[in-house]
Amino acid sequence: MAGFVNIRRDVDDKFYRYRMPVLLTKIEGKGNGIKTVVPNMSDVARALSRPPTYPTKFFGSELGAQTSVDEKNDRYIVNGAHDATRLRELLDAFIDKFVLCGSCKNPETDLIITKTELIVRDCKACGERTSVDMRHRLSTYILKNPPKKKGKKNKGGHAEAPSPSAEVNGNAGAGENGEAEGEGGSDDEMTRRIKAEASDLHTESQLVVEGWSADTSPDAVKARVAAVSAGIAGLGLAGGGDDDSEEDADSPYTQLGNWVKENPGASAVEVFKKVQELSIEKKHKAVQVLAQTLFTGEIITEIPIYLPIFQKMVTSEKHQKSLLGGIERFAGLEHPELIAVIPKILMELYQADVVEEDVVTFWGTHVSKKFVDKETSKKVRKASEPFLKWLAEAEDDEE
Structure with missing residues (x-):
């Protein structure tokens, strides 16, 4: 059985709270039909609190390869032969671009699509909302296939993934000290929500920063x-x-x-x-x-x-x-x-x-x-x- 690694592999702390399974690969087929299967993509994605289709599509985009997804049979495939080391490097890039908070680099984030169709990472740790690179091809896929709300079931009948620290670490729904938080949340939680809502007011100016402009030479x-x-x-x-x-x-x-x-x-x-x-x-x-x-x-x-x-x-x-x-x-x-x-x-x-x-x-x-x-x-x-x-x-x- 595969071991676990820190979600941020640049962090050497063995007591780092956020961990995920080591990404596994399996080469199938030969010749023009050769393909790379990621047998534990669902487990990795669950640890990242992202749908498994997102990292799969990210791999395909970065490698210039076709991908295929069979959620019912839990099959996530990238065409061509790709070694595990290369895909793990790409997974790190995916985590940096679409998981880690752009402010505090904490992986405990949710993807939210604003009314202006900007994708932001909503951080549960610091309360900041930071935008992702809307020019990346995966952003297009996410807009067309938005993440399902927590608690809802997907087409396969499985509940959506919990936050990165949950399930893998066995502390889902608990605070930093293991105490369950009340439904109403603390004053800090309310402050974070207010800050998060306020950040939406600046989305139009953020679009300009993201490079939505044309050549004016x-x-x-x-x-x-x-x-x-x-x-x-x-x-x-x-x-x-x-x-x-x-x-x-x-x-x-x-x-x-x-x-x-x-x-x-x-x-x-x-x-x-x-x-x-x-x-x-x-x-x-x-x-x-x-x-x-x-x-x-x-x-x-x-x-x-x-x-x-x-x-x-x-x-x-x-x-x-x-x-x-x-x-x-x-x-x-x-x-x-x-x-x-x-x-x-x-x-x-x-x-x-x-x-x-x-x-x-x-x-x-x-x-x-x-x-x-x-x-x-x-x-x-x-x-x-x-x-x-x-x-x-x-x-x-x-x-």
């Missing part, structure tokens, strides 16, 4: 203006959809495109507020307009900045197709020099769970004249072949 602004000028003029060519209308000056889509053109340095938060102001946050064509107008020649570095917008707005297959159509017009008509990086663009959107495998595969294998002319459509889809091949091979490996 003269070259980037010039490229953005040129792209938008060409793009807005042709938005009406997109056609299709039950919310399409004549693209005149009063159209909310034209207004949105013009606003992006006039505000090249707008942050993701500001852009989404403008979309809400125009009451088109649920419209699939708004997704196309943003995909066509938000980016410049530096689209690969800009996608992570604006991903939160698309993660919020892309809610159906129709939205996904409009997003791909906007990218198709952006690269195919306005920035043909970027057709070569279509696979990278698709990879960013796919790994952020913005587009699904079936949708992007169908799009990439069916030439369409809905958004661009037939020849341009062929060029874009031809360029996407390396990504589609990767998708197919990853699917074969999992099977």
Whole structure:
């Protein structure tokens, strides 16, 4: 049976309160079907008070590997052969980014998603709330799969994990001296709650600190203006959809495109507020307009900045197709020099769970004249072949 280690492995104190099982790995399969199974992922995650899917997805993101989760049979898999030492190092990184309090470095935290969709670590030790890196791909997964509330049961019928010090150390629900705390909590607990609630008032300013901004250099602004000028003029060519209308000056889509053109340095938060102001946050064509107008020649570095917008707005297959159509017009008509990086663009959107495998595969294998002319459509889809091949091979490996 595996032993236990300190959750913070940089702490040598053998009496350190917070401990977890040593992460175990098992290599299965061979050739292209080889994979690494983590047999005790549930136990490790329970000690960290996090769903086991979170560290699993973190491993996949950091290693650039496909992951698969079978919660019913308690199977957590990372494609490829990865030794235990490497995964333990990545687990340390996960703990630092998504478990430890950013203020006191105590692991007794809960993940909370604020009303502005910012993920924060709520520390039960010092009462501080510190935000996680919203640009990390795992943050996207957490927003779509938020942690369940304590005491609730998950799909498998198991109660959610207790705090890091509980169960592993046998002192669940007890104070530092082993005395149970009352339901009402102490005055210190109340103070911590007040401080925690107050921290929510600063979430918007924290978003700016987290790097939700766009490139405002003269070259980037010039490229953005040129792209938008060409793009807005042709938005009406997109056609299709039950919310399409004549693209005149009063159209909310034209207004949105013009606003992006006039505000090249707008942050993701500001852009989404403008979309809400125009009451088109649920419209699939708004997704196309943003995909066509938000980016410049530096689209690969800009996608992570604006991903939160698309993660919020892309809610159906129709939205996904409009997003791909906007990218198709952006690269195919306005920035043909970027057709070569279509696979990278698709990879960013796919790994952020913005587009699904079936949708992007169908799009990439069916030439369409809905958004661009037939020849341009062929060029874009031809360029996407390396990504589609990767998708197919990853699917074969999992099977």
